[in-house]
Amino acid sequence: MDCNGDESATVKIIHIPEKPPILPHCQPTVDVLASAIEPKHANVLVRKLNHIAPLEGLRHIKRIRKTCLDGGKNQLFVILCMGSRNDGETTYLPEEVLELVNTYQLSTFTTKVGHLAYVMLKGLKFCFLCFVEMMSCSHCYFTPSHLIQVCKYAALTKEEWEEQCKLWPTSFHPPTYNIDGITGFSEEDSSSVLNFMKLAVSMAKSCTSVVNAAVIVDPSSKHVIASSCDEVQSCNPLTNSTHMESCCSGANANKMEKDPILLKCSSSEAKQSYDNISCLRPWGWLEQRLHLRPDSWHPLRHAAIVAIENSAARDRRLFPLDGHSAELAQEDCKVSSPIGSPLKRQKTYTNVKDDDERMECHRNGSLCDSTKPYLCTGYDIYFVWEPCIMCAMAIVHQRIKRVFYAFPNPNDGALGSVHRLQGERSLNHHYAVFRVLLPEHILKTVLLTTATKVDQCTTQISL
Amino acid sequence: MSEVDVFMKLALEQAKLALDSLEVPVGCVIIEDQKVISSGRNRTTETRNATRHAEMEAIDALLEQWQKNGSTREEVALKFSKCSLYVTCEPCIMCAAALSIIGIKEVYYGCGNDKFGGCGSILSLHTDSSEKLASGGVSRKKGFKCTGGIMASEAIDLFRSFYEQGNPNGKGDGEHFFRPGEACSCPCAGQPILVSIRV
Numbered sequence: 249m250d251c252n253g254d255e256s257a258t259v260k261i262i263h264i265p266e267k268p269p270i271l272p273h274c275q276p277t278v279d280v281l282a283s284a285i286e287p288k289h290a291n292v293l294v295r296k297l298n299h300i301a302p303l304e305g306l307r308h309i310k311r312i313r314k315t316c317l318d319g320g321k322n323q324l325f326v327i328l329c330m331g332s333r334n335d336g337e338t339t340y341l342p343e344e345v346l347e348l349v350n351t352y353q354l355s356t357f358t359t360k361v362g363h364l365a366y367v368m369l370k371g372l373k374f375c376f377l378c379f380v381e382m383m384s385c386s387h388c389y390f391t392p393s394h395l396i397q398v399c400k401y402a403a404l405t406k407e408e409w410e411e412q413c414k415l416w417p418t419s420f421h422p423p424t425y426n427i428d429g430i431t432g433f434s435e436e437d438s439s440s441v442l443n444f445m446k447l448a449v450s451m452a453k454s455c456t457s458v459v460n461a462a463v464i465v466d467p468s469s470k471h472v473i474a475s476s477c478d479e480v481q482s483c484n485p486l487t488n489s490t491h492m493e494s495c496c497s498g499a500n501a502n503k504m505e506k507d508p509i510l511l512k513c514s515s516s517e518a519k520q521s522y523d524n525i526s527c528l529r530p531w532g533w534l535e536q537r538l539h540l541r542p543d544s545w546h547p548l549r550h551a552a553i554v555a556i557e558n559s560a561a562r563d564r565r566l567f568p569l570d571g572h573s574a575e576l577a578q579e580d581c582k583v584s585s586p587i588g589s590p591l592k593r594q595k596t597y598t599n600v601k602d603d604d605e606r607m608e609c610h611r612n613g614s615l616c617d618s619t620k621p622y623l624c625t626g627y628d629i630y631f632v633w634e635p636c637i638m639c640a641m642a643i644v645h646q647r648i649k650r651v652f653y654a655f656p657n658p659n660d661g662a663l664g665s666v667h668r669l670q671g672e673r674s675l676n677h678h679y680a681v682f683r684v685l686l687p688e689h690i691l692k693t694v695l696l697t698t699a700t701k702v703d704q705c706t707t708q709i710s711l
Numbered sequence: 712m713s714e715v716d717v718f719m720k721l722a723l724e725q726a727k728l729a730l731d732s733l734e735v736p737v738g739c740v741i742i743e744d745q746k747v748i749s750s751g752r753n754r755t756t757e758t759r760n761a762t763r764h765a766e767m768e769a770i771d772a773l774l775e776q777w778q779k780n781g782s783t784r785e786e787v788a789l790k791f792s793k794c795s796l797y798v799t800c801e802p803c804i805m806c807a808a809a810l811s812i813i814g815i816k817e818v819y820y821g822c823g824n825d826k827f828g829g830c831g832s833i834l835s836l837h838t839d840s841s842e843k844l845a846s847g848g849v850s851r852k853k854g855f856k857c858t859g860g861i862m863a864s865e866a867i868d869l870f871r872s873f874y875e876q877g878n879p880n881g882k883g884d885g886e887h888f889f890r891p892g893e894a895c896s897c898p899c900a901g902q903p904i905l906v907s908i909r910v
Contacts, residue, residue, distance in 0.1 A: 530812045531853060534788050545784065546774060548809050553762060560760035623761050637836065638808035641827075645761035645805065667834070669804070674826050674833055 260685040266671035272411035277397040300344040301329040308402035310417040427680040452632040457524040462551035463630040474558035478526040479549035526550040527636040552639035623647040634661035718797040725752040736869040739765040739798035749773045766806040799866040804829035807836040817856035821866030
C-alpha cells in the first residue's frame with residue numbers, strides 16, 4: 249500500500265455535513281407574525297411572549313429586531329407568534345397574544361392584526377385592503393404587524409448567518425466540536441486516509457463477489473484496529489486467514505480488467521455484481537447463491553457489524569478485566585461470543601501487532617488505564633460503500649469519531665443518501681462523515697496491486 | 712393478565728438479569744405460536760460491543776439454532792415472518808433496521824426511547840416504505856406492526872435502578888451514565904426520566 253505525494257494530491261476528501269448543503273441565499277424560511285412595539289415595553293413583551301408563544305424549533309431566531317426607519321428614527325419589532333402551523337392550516341392570533349396586544353396599547357391595531365393574520369394564513373402575501381404586495385402599499389406602510397419570513401434552520405456557517413440576518417436577525421454558534429478534517433486535511437493526513445481507503449477497496453474486491461468492507465483505524469497510531477468484509481453471504485473460506493491485510497484479499501488480474509466494477513460504480517450493466525453488497529441490499533439476504541455453503545450466512549453480519557465485533561474482541565484480549573491473563577480473557581470471549589457457531593471458527597485477528605501492543609503496555613507498567621480504549625472512541629472507520637442505517641447506527645453506538653466512504657449508497661445509505669444520521673441531534677454521540685473521491689488511476693492501481701499480491705486463492709474465483 | 716402482558720413480563724425478567732449483571736437493563740423475548748422461542752438481554756458492557764443489544768442477542772440465538780437444524784434461508788425467513796418480539800424499551804435505530812431486515816411480524820415495546828428510538832421516536836423504520844428508487848428498482852423494505860407502552864413504568868423503574876447504582880462503564884463516578892463530551896442522559900440533566908440509554 250504505497251502512496252506517494254502525487255496520489256494524495258489527487259484524492260479529494262469531502263465533508264458530508266449534518267444538513268444537505270444549501271446556498272446561503274436559498275435557505276428555507278418560515279412565516280412569523282411581527283409587530284412594531286414601544287421600546288419601553290420590549291423586555292416585558294419578550295418575556296411574556298416567550299412564555300405564551302414560544303418559537304418552537306426556532307431557537308436561533310432573535311425575538312426582537314431594531315430597524316432604522318427613514319429619518320434616522322429607530323423602530324423595534326417583535327415576533328408575536330408563528331405565522332402558521334406546520335400543516336398549513338389557518339391559525340388566528342392566539343388569544344393570549346391578542347390579550348398582550350390589547351394590554352400594551354396595540355389595541356388600535358387589533359383588527360388589522362387579525363385581518364392580516366387571516367390574509368397571510370390564507371397563503372397570500374398581499375394587503376387585505378388593496379391586494380397590493382404587502383408593505384409596499386399605503387395601507388401596509390404603517391401597519392404595525394406583518395407576516396415576515398425568518399430562516400427555518402440555524403446557520404452552520406458565517407456566510408449562512410450573514411445572509412439570514414438580512415431577513416431577520418438570528419444567533420450564530422459555530423460548531424463547538426472540532427473534529428479533525430472538517431476544516432481540511434493536511435497532505436500527510438490525506439495520504440493516510442487514501443491508504444486506508446485503498447485497503448478497504450482491496451478487501452471489498454477480493455472475495456468471490458464484490459462486497460462491502462469496513463476498516464477501523466486508530467488515527468493517532470495509524471494502526472488498523474479491526475476490519476471485515478460483509479459476512480451475510482459468507483465471504484469465503486479465506487476469512488480464516490489469520491492476517492488482517494490478507495484477509496479475503498483475492499482476485500484475478502485478468503478478470504479485474506474485464507470487470508472494473510469499482511471503476512464504474514454507476515453503470516447499470518454492473519448492477520448484477522452488486523447483489524452481495526449488504527448495505528446496498530439489506531433485504532437481499534434471502535436470495536440463494538449457488539456457490540455458497542448452506543451453513544454460513546447471517547442477514548445482519550454486514551461488514552461494520554463484524555468489524556465492531558472484531559474490535560471488541562481485540563479490546564477484551566488486550567485489556568482483560570481485573571488482572572486475568574490475556575489468554576484467559578481470550579478464552580472467555582470465545583465462550584461468551586454472542587455470535588453463533590458459523591462464524592466462531594474465525595479466531596481471526598490474533599495478529600502479531602496486537603501482541604506487540606500488549607507488550608508495549610506491559611513495559612509501560614501494567615495495562616495502563618490511559619491507553620485502554622472505551623469502545624471505538626477516537627477511531628475512524630473506512631467503508632467502500634456508504635453504510636445502511638443499521639450499520640450507521642451501530643457505529644454511533646460504538647463511538648466512532650470519523651467515517652470515510654468511497655461510494656454513495658442510493659438504496660439505503662444513511663449518511664447523506666437516504667438518511668442523514670449525522671444530523672440527528674438527539675443521539676448521544678456524533679461522528680463526522682467524509683466521502684473519499686478516488687481518482688480512477690488510483691482505483692486501478694489498488695485493484696492491480698491486490699491482484700498481484702494474492703495467489704493462493706485464485707481457485708476460489710468461481711464467477 | 713393479558714397475553715401481551717405475560718410476554719412483556721418475561722422480557723422484563725430478562726432486563727432484570729441485565730441489571731443484575733450491571734448492564735443497561737433491556738430485555739426481550741421472541742414468540743412464535745404463543746411460545747417463547749428465544750430471549751436476550753443487553754450485553755454491551757460484558758462484550759465491550761455497544762451493538763450487543765437484547766434484540767440482537769435474541770435474533771442471533773435463533774439464527775444459530777435454526778441453522779443448526781439445517782433450515783434454509785427461505786424457511787428462516789418464513790419463521791421470522793411469524794414471530795413477535797417483546798422488548799422492554801423501544802428498539803433503537805440499529806435494532807429497528809435489523810428487525811426490518813429479518814422481516815419480523817410484529818413488535819411490542821415498553822417505554823419509548825427519546826434519544827435513539829427507531830420505531831417512531833427518532834426515525835420510523837417500522838413503517839412499510841417500499842419506494843421507487845431513482846435507479847428504477849424498488850426497495851423492498853419490510854415494515855412491521857409496532858405497539859408501544861406495554862408495562863412501560865416497570866421498564867422505566869429498571870432504568871431508574873440502573874442509574875442509581877451507576878454505570879460500570881462510565882468514568883467511575885458511580886452516578887452518571889456518560890462519557891466526557893457526551894450529554895448525560897440520566898435525570899440529572901433535567902430531562903424527563905425517559906430512557907435514552909441503550910448502550
